[in-house]
Amino acid sequence: MPKAAVWDEGEANSIVRRHDGREGSLLPILHDLQAAFGCIPPAAVRLVADALNLTRAEVHGVVSFYHDFREQPAGRHVLKLCRAEACQSMDGERLAREVLDRLGLEWGDTTPDGRLTVEATYCLGLCACAPSAMLDGEPVARLTPQSLQDIVREAGR
């Protein structure tokens, strides 16, 4: 579950040091920092750049290239709805649209109470049980309007 701990320079440093001696360690470091702090804040970009002897622009370039890395923390729960072809063939787009409209959100938005972020994803490998989604890293599939509504209600608690 995404948690948004406050920035802690000491903890961040020890996360970065855990990867000492690893080749090409930038992505694993960013994943771990995001797991700890919920996003990659500017302070993290600076710290990682210093530790790996890179420029801030280089680190920022990597953070912004990958869809997974956030510069702002997500809501308490993250629902990733699959928008790829196999899910489209099972009416996934309409299902997604209904959820977004009901919540008054667009893709990537978070509910005003900060409980739920809804994001697009392109295939979760559950394509034989489409349409599919992932809630806080847990797969859900064969979604129906009802089951998806239940998931959203549960996450909104």
Added chain:
Amino acid sequence: MTTRIFVPRDAAARAVGADRVAAAILDEAKRLGLAVEMVRTGSRGLFWLEPMVEVETSGGRIAFGPMTAKDVPGLFAGAAPFSAAHPLCVGRPEDIPFLKRQTRITFARCGIVDPLSLADYRAHGGWRGLERAKSLGAAATVEEVTKSGLRGRGGAGFPTGIKWKTVADTAADRKYIVCNADEGDSGTYADRMIMEGDPFLLIEGMAIAGFAVGATKGYVYIRSEYPDAIRVMERAIVLAEAEGLLGAAAKFDIEIRVGAGAYVCGEETSLLESLEGKRGQVRAKPPLPAHKGLFGKPTVINNLISLATVPAILADGAKHYADLGMGRSRGTMPIQLAGNVKHGGLFEAAFGLSLGEIVDDIGGGTASGRPVRAVQVGGPLGAYFPRALFDTPFDYEAFTARDGLVGHGGVVVFDDSVDMARQARFALEFCAIESCGKCTPCRIGSVRGTETMDKIIAGDRPEANLALIADLCQTLKFGSLCALGGFTPYPVMSAIKHFPEDFTRPRLAAAAE
């Protein structure tokens, strides 16, 4: 007597309730005071029957599915628990036509064994491939892979043995084996199933590759959308290390690296950039990764299924594998049926089945019960096929001849409610979202193409705008460094060519959300 019960822990089975079924079985057994040993397996790949529970009986395993937690008490009830009379009983899995008609080589163990039991792995033929490779020697191992006719299962279909030979023949102080487990194509899940259902198979395949080309370090690059697969692979590596099957004694290490949600990182050079900790921007070739790959060192980069097929080729001999298939497509392909299909699942078979057999006979038509109208083969960069082309055999060259691709073996079925103009629009939009940004046609052209498609959908000068799309597709095809831009014309132009009526039909509501 203890009853052994098998419940998949495959992510797709979990996504439809396998964990709840497993918990209900343990609860009910406890309530009744029955001794039950539960094994959490991978999936057999019969996804319309998931969660599929198997129970060991004197006559072999019998299966029940699709199960829900509510069905569990019924499974135990009556004079004879786990009886074939249960309404959800589907009999012996091996007798289910969908499984019976397959030739399972790469997927021989998946769904049967405990994925994290080294004892199971060995008892079901594991490590025989590596042992034979060691007895043959490195050069003869490469030769064996070449003779098998195995071609890359990641999409491009390049002969695996030739790739290995190039790396073997390139002198360097350090070489790498990289497993491409980015599996970004919609409609595909074969890599995921192996990682979750038979992870030691991949470890063995990579160890053979390392031995054959003289590499001591392997990386498995797994997409972040696969948290279950990442967990199982991490654990499998720890177990293999503890037994000395990986690590210093084995002279081969494997490390897992996790992607970060970029489709283009499945492209091999983009993946290498990503492994080096950079933006996943595609590299120009040459140099080939086989000469200068990861950190500039000679690198074998293969799709997971290519690597996971090598142990069986070594264990049973190249000829056994090469005898299957047709033309220059030798051996078997794990075909992945997905989308609006009645029997969605993994079907491993020798090359050569016709698309019609795959979709209509094996897949059983659509899940919705409506007529099949279009089938996209080979992921988001693959062509849409109409029924008129259902005689196309599943074979690399035959699909190329019809402006399509086999790709990683995904087959996504659509019924007659599909709007092919929207599918064409999506292909361009996807290219825009995932472009690495290096080439102008791909980066900018895809955005313009999406906008032009919106006009067509809105009924705005369809002929003129379709001509623009055709032009743009020419530019993409010839002006792109990699297949993301270069192959996006396949889904777009096939949709226009085979389903022209969808592009000139005025629509009530105008496009773009």
